[in-house]
Amino acid sequence: MKKLSLAKLNDFFAAVAAKETLYLPVNNNVGKAEYKKWESGVEMSSALNTVRSAKDFFFPQTENLMEFKMTGKSVEVFDTREECEDFVIFGVRACDAASFAILDSVYLVDPVDSYYKSRREHGTVVTMACSKPAETCFCGTFGIDAANPAGDVTVWEVEGAYMLRANTEKGEALLASVADLLEDGCEKCVEEAQAKTRAILAKLPLAGLTTEGVGVGKTKELFDHPAWASLSESCLGCGTCTFVCPTCQCYDVRDFDTGNGIKRFRCWDSCMYSDFTKMAHGNSRNSQLERFRQRFMHKLVYYPDRNDGTFGCVGCGRCLARCPISMNIVKVMKTLGGKN
Amino acid sequence: MQDVKEFRPKIVAFCCNWCSYAGADLAGSARLSYPADVKIIRVPCSCRVNPMFILRAFQRGADGVIMAGCHPGDCHYTSGNYFARRRMTLLFSMLDYLGIERERTRVEWISAAEGAKFSKTMNEFVDTITALGENKRLEDLRCKK
Amino acid sequence: MNTETLIPYVGVVTEITQQTPDVKTFRVEAPGGGKLFEHKPGQCAMLSVPGISEAMISITSSPTNTEYMEFSVKKCGCLTEWLHAMEVGQMITVRGPYGRHFPVYDELLGKNLMIVAGGIGLAPVRSVINYVRDNRDKFGTVDIVYGSRSKDDLVYYDEIVNEWMNTPGFNVHLTIDNPQEGWDGHVGFVPNYVKELNPDLDKTVLMCGPPIMIKFTLGGLMELGFKKEQVYTTMELRMKCGIGKCGRCNIGNKYVCKDGPVFRFDELDELPNEY
Amino acid sequence: MQRIGVFICHCGTNIAATVDVKAVAEALSHEPGVVFSTDYQYMCSESGQTLMREAIREHKLTGVVVCSCSPRMHEATFRKAAEKEGLNPYMVEIANIREQVSWIHKDMKEATEKAVILGRAAIAKVHLNKPLKAGESPVTKRALVIGGGIAGIQTALDIAEAGFEVDIVEKEPTIGGKMAQIDKTFPTLDCAAYILTPKMVDVAQNEKIKIFSYSEVEAVKGFVGNFKVSIRKKARYVIEDKCTGCGLCTEKCPQKKVPNPFNMNLDTRRAIYIPFAQAVPKVAAIDADYCTMLKTGKCGVCSKICAAGAIDYQQKDEIVEREYGAIVAATGFNPLKPDKYNEYGYSTCPDVVTSLELERLMNAAGPTAGTLLRPSDKTHPHTLVFVQCVGSRCDAENEKGKPYCSKICCMYTAKHAMLIREKYPDTEVYVFYIDVRTPGKNFDEFYRRAVEQYGVHYIKGQVGKVVEENGKLKVQASDLLSGEQLHIDADMVVLATAVEPDKSARGIATMLTASMDTNDFFTEAHAKLRPVESPTAGIFLSGVCQGPKDIPETVSQASAAAAKVIGLLAKDKLTCNPCVANSDEMLCNGCSSCEKVCPYGAITYSDKEFRGPNRTTLIRRVASVNEAVCQGCGACTVACPSGAMDLKGFSNRQIMAEVDAICKM
């Protein structure tokens, strides 16, 4: 455990940023937190979390995959990816940190997605324990401890200082590189801070939310559940929940004809979109009910089925705050039998 | 000497078949020149010009887009240019509102008999766009070499 | 397998055969000749014309063919239209192979097989048929029940008549939906024909065709006493990435492109009913 | 993937001198889909077309791009050639590398580059072209002629002669037009009335011709072969069928002080009148502005004396709907009113007259019964000064006049001068001119007779000022040849005022959707090759409405227009423009946005059943386009937010493909 006096916070950021790109939550022009590159003068946001999740760092909304040149009947392929450089993300919350494991379970299993892998290898995640969770938080439901997030380094804020704990080699290396700014940390202070946070977590309205009714082996039982009709009824079929979700990982691959060649890129896609499963000979999910069901079944049943019971949701609460019609995974879980 | 390549704008001109395209033909017959930077796309009527085409041109690298049609009241289809006029008025105002240079887009009414006006308009427009320089605010970097 | 899974190979189309009015078979080779990669019967590859689209197409040639791969494509949608319009010498991109193959290396060994196919559905199982022909000693008898709307819609007709029908141990049963001049073979739908044929229960069935055919054939087989464990099918669902990541082909806890497209019917029972 | 052939035309040296045609052919040969690319001397020639047809056959072309002159010139030529070879004509696109490249650019490199880019755009478009099939529409076998002057009369007679029905709509109570007002005609000096009135009678007697006199075109709908026209028959308060034209009413009407426009308001007529003795139809009309009965309800003289009982003070304007296959504009002209030319004193001095006024003053049926008398004091003028080009050939900046030459003034002035000198040898006649223009059969001879035989003083120079002083018109002028300033005391000054299109022409052009030039003359489809057709299909041009003309020219053009109309009406069916709007029902929302901007009412809606998700059915309101009525403007395509409405031949994708090709870096 190391300690960083908040007075030295800027020096710390400067030192990290001197070696690699440092990203941290910053308030944008409408006062909402988003990850931005640290530069001198940039202040960290005090918001609980960013509007968009931290998945962007490893799974950006759009990314170029390759290019093609077509002349006459011939086709040439060019791998145009840019080399990924080392970077640090500072201030990731427990929920988002947990989401990386979920993304890994998709992108790092065979066949490995090299685009994702490269960014994952080059990124160091510094997490920040929560001290003021919101009513929309329910990470505890999925066994995530907001007071003790994962990540390469974990940070707790205690009076006037950050306590930092390296959890991985990458984390050790990061702390070592700024060792001259750090002092010895205080385990007890961290425990106190954690206790405080956990006390608040227990009082949150969704603290008692359980995963009863969903999870492994529930496919047959839930797929034809009558509640899907009313749950999905007012869904707009937009991609808001998907795009703010830290664990949604579906993508589309598209080609763009620049006039001088074809750029093939991938971009986020949403299973809520009506064309998600549209193919040349039809669409296997024609109604919003089917699409809505897919999204929640995937997170709450199919994913756990494939991943030893781990849920595809980390309880960050973004979809609760952002859904235009306030339909969300909590309402779904409760309707399907979850207790609160 | 600096090795600066002279800026030659790319200009797309949408011309209605009945008046302005014929005006361009007349400019040609009369050998009234205008810069080669102007390339004409023939449309049946100015009302065929979709704002999407104009944005598309900017995306693909145009530096200026001009739409030319029959004089109001002279539309071959009676009313096409009146609708086009409203559409373009609103679109141009919106582009301006977004801070995109107002001068990059223009509408002119040029009749089949106005070869001279066609040539003059195109010369002027090329000058305007050359002075403005490259379109940066509505560019799509993917389409640039 | 290509390490950069999304980056395709470039292949040259060296021969185009018009199979039916809306199906063409494309022979694809590496630019320097030879196959782009090895595959197993039932696997798919992602064909693409950059700027048009990508589509998952089953590899219809047998892995025993050492010179080239073949893809049979039915015209439906912009990519397939493009492919149908192209000429020999055109390059396209190919990546793969993807998906689970028919278990010709283990479970099917020594078995009597019955292949049931409808329309373009013969394409994915053709690789099995020719693999079995080339490894005749490893398998038992092969019954092929194949039907289409009309005689003109039967794919690989010449190959069926000239080669499959002359292969020892092979029994080919062709049918078309409606009577047609110049056709003296069986007339009727595939599911009914299968029932008429009343196959022995020792057969393992590989099935591919339109969903309605699959549904009724399966029902018929169950009635005859077949078990779902004896019946395999291959599913055509639009797959985008082919590597189980993009999420499009997810059904229940399976990804068709990774866990399929070949499934045994008892496995499909586990899945929600949306395939 | 299309198989495209590209053909670069040299157009002799018209293109090849500025554009490296070989380089263009070479560059375009590498474009996707191009399987054949070549250049040729004259693509539009028989052998050029053969070259194209052979290539279509040999290379199994599915699309053709011709880089040549404007598509307005030869698109039809090349499309026809392609069609002969079995290729759908709409698979042919033209890249305009003459009018838009070689004729306006000098630098070969630049011109060649641009030609390549325009060629690429055409290729990109052809890739998305689809074979189009033209529909057919029936032809209403009747023509409408707007204007009953000599142009309209001749056109109508010729059309009727061919056996087709013709309606003439004339805004005045009689046909005859300007020619009826003219005394003698140049260069033969025969009497206008002698040659015009028999034609007017022919018109009246021809069963195929129906005259709507004192009527105006109110609205025009439809399209070539199928026009629907509303004609407003203005109330003339005289029942046409009953009036015998006896003229008694026009003598007994107590309201005598009505200016007489037929005599250029140089005398007066009654409130009920027949414009002139030979009027056709010879039916009286009441001038509502002056009729005491209509204004005050007290009088009724005409009604009382009319034995035929033809007077109807209650008559109202009547709208008649008629259908036509073709419409001829013969709206004619008016002499410019020179009231802006204060220097000539027209507005202030009664003895300054226009040439047409002079015609009336010399006409036996005119206000002076043919004796030339000064309007001011009815005395015989001894010195006359003619001023040429009043309002003609003005600088563009001059807002009073017209930039063009009115063409007929030189000749009629020579005629006037000659007639005056002939009849009144004691008069001195001066003509001030800029140039004397006499191109025409026997024209120059005629002019020379005026100068040589009749001693008319032709002075190249301009009149600066005309002022009235003690009954004389003091004319200040300059003689450009001698450089002298001249002062002439004239008794009369005659202004050869410019010819300008009739004021009604613009409104009519708008209704006909025919285009006009800046001077309000109708634009012809092609200045040389299609001079009697408007660019708008089914609209033809006859007489001065297209540009200044003398009588023989007018008559020739009138007959030419008639020939074109006859050619059109002789067809039973017309091929429609296949480049029409098309609604994709799967995308249509039925919101009616498109319908609101369609000028032809070509879009209708209906409820249709569609397959919804999972075997449900949905009923949706969707648009459909009447292809025979749609003219293909494309207004609907932009009004449609969903992109359901598109235009064949100019689809969104096609235009964007052109944009892409042109802007390509």
Next chain:
Amino acid sequence: MQKMMEKRALELLGDGTVNRVLGWSAGDFIYDVTPAVFKTAEEVQDKFLYNDFCGANLSKYLVKESRKEGKILVFLKPCDTYSFNQLIAEHRIIRENIYAIGVECFGKADEEKLRAKGITGITGIEMKDGTYTVHTVYGDETVKAYEVMADRCLSCKSKKHVAYDELLGSEGEVVEDCNRFDMVEKLEAMTPDERYEFWRGELSRCIRCNACRNICPACTCEQCVFDNPNSGVSQKAAVNSFEENMFHIIRAFHVAGRCTDCGECSRVCPQHIPLHLLNRKFIKDVNTFYGEYQAGENPEAKPPLGKYEKNDIEPGEAGGAKA
């Protein structure tokens, strides 16, 4: 109000006038209200809610719902009635299948404004006399309703219902000086460079979730051009600044003259982009150039882009550098 609405809903369901009720359904927190179709009296009694957080415009749901079997009751706030009328004008909803009850509205609250005040961990809100008492896990907070009123409601254009079968509560008036164009004017007064920076700053946050489009009662296309692979302009993500601009310009253009200024686009934007400022620009321009026009006010009125005047302003005279 909620009581009255519930009562009418139960009555109309009970007497068979309607077979469904389109309203708002209570959520876990007081503000997370979901539009819902209630089919039974029990559902209404159980879940029906009308409070200061019922901002969602229900009119668009009628595109689907009015095509179903039987009549549906819908509750419409004043601004929703404009969208309702506009949808009728465009033949998108079937009026005969709808029983519309106008409900009064004095402005809706924006929970984002509570969050902006640092209020979090909300466990309940009590609303009384224009004051909200917010219970949170961190203690109670009180705020005045107007402090957290949605921006769109602060510049409400009309409290008048332009269409209904029945009205509950009081009828309001069109707000003459609603100041809704203030921000547009402010932007217009900026230099082009400033405007460009402003919009880049806003639109660059777009994640193309399509929430603005999908909530918009004017965007009811069977398939949006941006979703149609055959349109040539389909986009799935805002790949770069051009595509961000393109999408929002074209979307605004497509709803120009049709947008009723209900403000839903800005309400739902997860990135808080003030999208309504684009629509309002068009509304303001239409008013200035072609005379006052309020979409949805009169379903018979010809839309400004569906008509013209011979002496309309020339494009060259619109916008441009301010003198």
